[in-house]
Amino acid sequence: MTTIKIFCPATIANLNCGFDVMGLCLETIGDEMIFRKSAVKGIQITKITGANLPFEATKNVAGVAALALIENLDLDFGFEIEIHKKIKAGSGIGSSSASAAGAVFGINELLGNPFSRNQLVYFAMKGEAIASGSEHADNVAPCLLGGFTLIRGYNPLDVIKIDAPNELYAVVLHPHIEIKTADARAVLEPTIPFQNAITQWGNLGGLISGLYTNDYELISRSLQDVVIEPFRKHLIPNFDDVKNIAIQNGALGSGISGAGPSIFALCKGENTANKVASAMRETYLKTNISFDVYISKINDEGVKII
Ligand code: HSE
Numbered sequence: 001m002t003t004i005k006i007f008c009p010a011t012i013a014n015l016n017c018g019f020d021v022m023g024l025c026l027e028t029i030g031d032e033m034i035f036r037k038s039a040v041k042g043i044q045i046t047k048i049t050g051a052n053l054p055f056e057a058t059k060n061v062a063g064v065a066a067l068a069l070i071e072n073l074d075l076d077f078g079f080e081i082e083i084h085k086k087i088k089a090g091s092g093i094g095s096s097s098a099s100a101a102g103a104v105f106g107i108n109e110l111l112g113n114p115f116s117r118n119q120l121v122y123f124a125m126k127g128e129a130i131a132s133g134s135e136h137a138d139n140v141a142p143c144l145l146g147g148f149t150l151i152r153g154y155n156p157l158d159v160i161k162i163d164a165p166n167e168l169y170a171v172v173l174h175p176h177i178e179i180k181t182a183d184a185r186a187v188l189e190p191t192i193p194f195q196n197a198i199t200q201w202g203n204l205g206g207l208i209s210g211l212y213t214n215d216y217e218l219i220s221r222s223l224q225d226v227v228i229e230p231f232r233k234h235l236i237p238n239f240d241d242v243k244n245i246a247i248q249n250g251a252l253g254s255g256i257s258g259a260g261p262s263i264f265a266l267c268k269g270e271n272t273a274n275k276v277a278s279a280m281r282e283t284y285l286k287t288n289i290s291f292d293v294y295i296s297k298i299n300d301e302g303v304k305i306i
Pocket of ligand 1: 139
């Protein structure tokens, strides 16, 4: 195999109670990338559509992740990468992560899969870091592994995949404003009150337990964020209105997707997801900000060859 085309899905990070450690994989939105083996050593980015991104590999998220992967391999050939972006930068649904995860997945495939998907998370994180200014894996991990992922630890990296309950749907409202992850991280306090920490880790344990036992009520009770949301929600116009309407219409929970501005809701069943999506849409039509709404099952597969 010398050429492949792949689908790199969008992801939702944090999931309210799991800042920097939880994420899930979406299936209805994602980028495409094409990889070719080349006689020229190293990484060349030959085509980019849908976004204005650097072609220089050392400045491009996909390029940096790809270079991290091949760095210690003694290869006498290289790779060409085409990046076709569908996920907008700064949207909060893992745009840079899709490129980073896609890059390492594609090259690993062309190399005959020397690394497992779990091992690829480490290299993808190196690419993600140049976009966001920090190494976090809560978008690249679900993009690579599918389902839900928990980053149990960063040093050493310990990533656990959790299968999604069958009837779970995600709704995402993406307001067309850009929030840079670095900016959304800059508004956070370096310390958190003890009581908030107790609430947050109780909820994270509850969410994990609810996912393993298909307990939708427990998932619902656990989708709370007392640590991050209070600082970030002001960056997102009409955040409270959208979140409240989602919950009033039956969502299990709602919150900021990643660093925002996208707002997500998790729902049990497609009918509820459709109802929640309509209500969120109606609410945002009252603003003068354009937006998209996506409804997606949880994608169990992650990044894949198409
Ligand atoms: N956990 C990260 C954050 C995800 O919220 O800053 C965004 O890339």
